[in-house]
Amino acid sequence: MILDKTTLSSLGINLSDTEAKAFIEHFEETLQQRVGLEIFNLLDDEKAQELVALQESADEKTINEWVKAHVPDYEAVVQDEFDILMGEVADNAELVAA
Amino acid sequence: MAVETAPNPTAYDSTQDYNALQNPHALRSIDPGQEGWGPTTEIDTNLKPTDELLPVVAPETNPTEQVGRHRVAGNTAPDYSATEVVNKYRSEHAAFIDRYHTEAGPRNPDRFITRMGLKIGQFAERMAERRTVKQTIAETTRKGLDIATKVGGSIMKEVKLLGADTKANAKEIGGTVKTIKNESVEAVKSRWQKRAEAAQERRQTRRQQRDQARAELRDLTQQRKEASRAVWQKRREIAGQKLETVNKAAKTVGKSALIGAGVVVGLPIAAAAVGTYYGVKGGVALDAKLANLDGKAIRGGVALDAKLAQLDSKVIGKGLDLDAAVSRWVASKGRKAVSYAGTTAKVNKAAYHYVMSGRHERKAAEHRGKLN
Numbered sequence: 001m002i003l004d005k006t007t008l009s010s011l012g013i014n015l016s017d018t019e020a021k022a023f024i025e026h027f028e029e030t031l032q033q034r035v036g037l038e039i040f041n042l043l044d045d046e047k048a049q050e051l052v053a054l055q056e057s058a059d060e061k062t063i064n065e066w067v068k069a070h071v072p073d074y075e076a077v078v079q080d081e082f083d084i085l086m087g088e089v090a091d092n093a094e095l096v097a098a
Numbered sequence: 099m100a101v102e103t104a105p106n107p108t109a110y111d112s113t114q115d116y117n118a119l120q121n122p123h124a125l126r127s128i129d130p131g132q133e134g135w136g137p138t139t140e141i142d143t144n145l146k147p148t149d150e151l152l153p154v155v156a157p158e159t160n161p162t163e164q165v166g167r168h169r170v171a172g173n174t175a176p177d178y179s180a181t182e183v184v185n186k187y188r189s190e191h192a193a194f195i196d197r198y199h200t201e202a203g204p205r206n207p208d209r210f211i212t213r214m215g216l217k218i219g220q221f222a223e224r225m226a227e228r229r230t231v232k233q234t235i236a237e238t239t240r241k242g243l244d245i246a247t248k249v250g251g252s253i254m255k256e257v258k259l260l261g262a263d264t265k266a267n268a269k270e271i272g273g274t275v276k277t278i279k280n281e282s283v284e285a286v287k288s289r290w291q292k293r294a295e296a297a298q299e300r301r302q303t304r305r306q307q308r309d310q311a312r313a314e315l316r317d318l319t320q321q322r323k324e325a326s327r328a329v330w331q332k333r334r335e336i337a338g339q340k341l342e343t344v345n346k347a348a349k350t351v352g353k354s355a356l357i358g359a360g361v362v363v364g365l366p367i368a369a370a371a372v373g374t375y376y377g378v379k380g381g382v383a384l385d386a387k388l389a390n391l392d393g394k395a396i397r398g399g400v401a402l403d404a405k406l407a408q409l410d411s412k413v414i415g416k417g418l419d420l421d422a423a424v425s426r427w428v429a430s431k432g433r434k435a436v437s438y439a440g441t442t443a444k445v446n447k448a449a450y451h452y453v454m455s456g457r458h459e460r461k462a463a464e465h466r467g468k469l470n
Binding site: 033037042063079083 | 295
C-alpha cells in the first residue's frame with residue numbers, strides 16, 4: 001500500500017496494527033474518492049455522464065482506457081490528490097495519533 | 099373538590115361549553131336532571147387548558163330560578179351565577195380564551211382542532227417530503243461518491259498506487275514514500291505540507307484551465323451562434339435590398355425594364371416576391387390595356403352608337419320611323435317579301451326606299467283594305 005505504518009510513524013503517528021490498518025483503509029478510500037471526483041470535475045457534463053454509464057457496465061480496463069483518453073493528465077491528478085491528502089494527514093497528525 | 103372547567107378540545111365536544119362561556123344563557127341547553135357540560139360552581143384557579151372537564155348536572159328543581167346558576171351534582175357549595183362563573187373563568191383563563199379567539203375564531207374550538215390537525219398533517223407531510231428529498235440527496239451523493247471512488251480506485255490501480263506491487267511503483271511515480279534517514283517528524287510534516295501546497299496550486303491551475311476551456315467553448319459557441327445569426331441577417335438584408343431594387347425598378351422603368359434587368363435570379367425569396375410583383379404589375383398593365391381597349395371599344399361603341407344614332411336621327415329627322423316603316427313593309431310583303439329581299443340589309447334598303455317613296459302608306463292602305 002502507498003501509505004504504511006512506517007510513513008505514518010515518520011509523521012509522528014504511531015498506531016497499533018489494527019488502528020493503522022483502519023486508518024490506511026480510510027486514507028485509501030478517501031484518496032480514491034477524491035481522485036474520482038477530480039476526474040469527474042475535469043470532464044464536461046456530457047463526458048461525465050458517459051463515464052457514469054461506462055463504470056456501470058464496463059470493466060476496469062475499459063474505464064481506465066476511457067479516462068486516459070479524456071483526461072490526459074490523470075497521473076498528475078492522482079499524484080496531486082495523494083500529496084494533498086498526505087499534507088492533510090501531516091496537518092492533523094497529532095489528532096490522528098491521539 | 100376541584101372542578102375543572104377548562105375545555106379540552108381533544109377530549110370532548112367543546113363547542114357547547116365554549117358557547118356557554120361566551121353566552122351564559124347557553125346553559126339553558128342543559129336539561130334539568132341530565133348531564134351536560136358547562137361552567138361549574140367552583141373555579142379551580144390552577145386549571146390548565148388541557149384539563150379534562152367533568153360532567154355537571156343541572157338542578158332538578160326550580161329550573162326557572164336556577165337559570166344561569168349551576169352546580170356540580172352533589173356539591174353543596176354555594177352557587178354562582180353563570181355570569182360570575184364566566185367572568186371568573188375569563189379572568190383566570192384569558193390567555194386560553196384569547197388563543198381560541200386568535201387561532202380558531204370565536205366559538206368554534208373544533209375549527210381550531212381541525213386547523214391544528216391540518217397543520218400537523220401538512221407539517222408531517224412537509225417533513226416527509228424533506229426527508230425524502232434529503233434521503234434522495236444523500237443517496238445520490240452516496241452513489242456519486244461510490245462512483246467516484248470506483249473510478250478513482252481504478253485509476254489508482256492504473257498508476258499502480260494500489261495493488262500488490264504498488265510500493266515499488268509508487269516510488270517511481272512520485273517518490274511519495276521516500277524517506278530520509280534520521281529526518282525529524284517536523285521535517286517530514288513540513289515536506290508533505292509543502293508538497294501538498296504545490297499540489298493544490300497545480301490542482302487550482304488545472305481547474306482554472308478547465309474553467310477557461312469551458313468559457314472559451316461557451317464563447318466559441320456563442321460566437322458561432324452570433325456569426326450564424328449575422329449571416330442570416332446579412333442574407334435577409336441583401337434579399338431585402340434586392341427586393342427594394344426590384345420594386346423601385348418596377349415602379350420606375352416598368353415591366354419591360356424588369357425583364358431586361360433580369361434581377362433576383364437565384365434568390366428564391368426575392369424572386370418569388372418579384373414574381374408576385376411582376377405578376378401584379380403585369381396584371382395591372384394588362385388590365386390597363388384591357389381597360390384602354392375597353393375604353394376604345396366603349397368609345398368606339400359610343401361612336402358607333404352615335405353614328406347609328408345620327409343615322410337614326412337622320413331617318414327620324416326626315417319624319418320617318420324606320421323601324422315602324424320596316425315593320426309595316428315586312429308585314430305588307432309577308433314572308434315572301436323578306437325571302438325575296440335575301441338579306442336584312444336589302445330588306446332595310448328596300449324598306450327605306452319603300453318608305454321614302456311614300457308608297458308604303460298607299461300599300462298599307464291597300465293591304466288594310468284587303469284585310470278588311
